[in-house]
């Protein structure tokens with residue numbers, strides 16, 4: 001495999017990819033990188049999720065060199081599969097609770113004050129009985145059923161009656177000793193039935209989060225995410241429960257609707273949303289919303305940091321799906337490992353091209369080759385439209401230097417990373 005010797009002068013960086021998306025290929029070509037096959041000695045491999053498991057499998061026997069990086073962590077599913085994400089966040093909250101962490105504070109109804117950012121969710125069929133118990137407490141609630149192994153809105157439906165779920169009861173499965181496959185497993189989540197509406201329509205946010213290390217955590221938030229709107233006005237009425245143009249914001253669904261607008265693609269930039277919110281609700285609440293989004297992002301990553309295989313050859317650009325309710329509370333709906341690089345409009349193409357470019361600049365300093373021995377702290381001018389969310393390593397270093405200064409009777413410097421580690425509640 002690839003050696004770790006420095007590349008000869010004038011050598012061109014080699015990339016391999018499973019995609020033929022122009023936003024990706026144009027980006028790589030513009031940098032003067034040269035495409036090679038996945039069997040060659042690539043320096044960066046932009047792989048599809050389906051190939052990741054093989055590459056990291058023991059049977060494959062592939063060992064990456066110091067000059068090779070790849071765009072997924074081996075077991076990213078811990079964050080990007082609906083059921084595993086929920087399981088890990090629940091476990092994380094329980095662990096903090098056990099430790100007596102102030103982060104796990106609960107209100108009088110037993111709800112987490114700081115970590116209540118995913119809708120109440122159960123796995124089916126595994127948690128069927130627990131779900132029934134919850135359902136009976138609030139029989140007028142609407143729930144959303146989502147298959148764990150699918151995407152693009154496929155197989156999703158809303159339910160408000162237990163009888164609709166008989167099939168997923170343990171008895172209904174016929175043989176409870178046969179473990180269901182991911183395809184047969186569902187998550188059922190409380191439906192956010194009070195979404196923030198703009199022009200009477202529901203929307204969700206697609207945000208991009210780049211992680212270059214989980215332990216210590218280093219992550220960045222992209223400023224240029226977007227909102228995806230439904231094409232039909234929101235209506236929580238039971239008669240509209242089956243109307244996916246009202247309830248599901250997936251572009252793959254909305255673009256099949258009669259009212260889909262191919263020019264703007266039912267999308268708004270996050271910058272526009274921010275301006276709209278500042279104008280309609282005020283700057284303070286709008287700032288708080290975006291702080292809360294950063295907060296939930298960081299804690300969703302911390303929730304999996306202990307279980308992700310933190311291979312130093314890996315980085316990952318996740319697509320975060322978030323719904324904002326009418327109290328301006330953000331809810332994490334899902335994290336995608338392979339956010340779509342298909343451009344539905346021309347501004348989409350520009351944004352996605354820039355996103356890929358900014359990811360590359362952070363992961364591989366311009367004009368250089370990857371070197372996994374460097375500590376992955378790119379120069380600030382390479383951040384592009386990314387903002388550093390957390391850098392635990394930097395924070396540790398800052399803390400240490402603060403302590404040294406404090407001992408010398410000198411400092412009260414505040415550094416973002418350091419503050420996060422010590423007193424994360426100051427983000428609220």
Ligand SMILES: Nc1ncnc2c1ncn2[C@@H]1O[C@H](COP(=O)(O)OP(=O)(O)OP(=O)(O)O)[C@@H](O)[C@H]1O
Pocket residue numbers: 119144146150151152153154156189190191192193204247248249250321323333334336
């Ligand atoms: N708990 C919820 N409350 C309200 N709406 C929801 C909820 N969960 C999902 N939705 C809606 O359903 C859509 C699809 O859900 P989700 O993103 O989880 O599924 P998906 O089919 O895997 O989509 P993707 O293609 O993004 O992976 C969301 O974009 C959102 O509009």
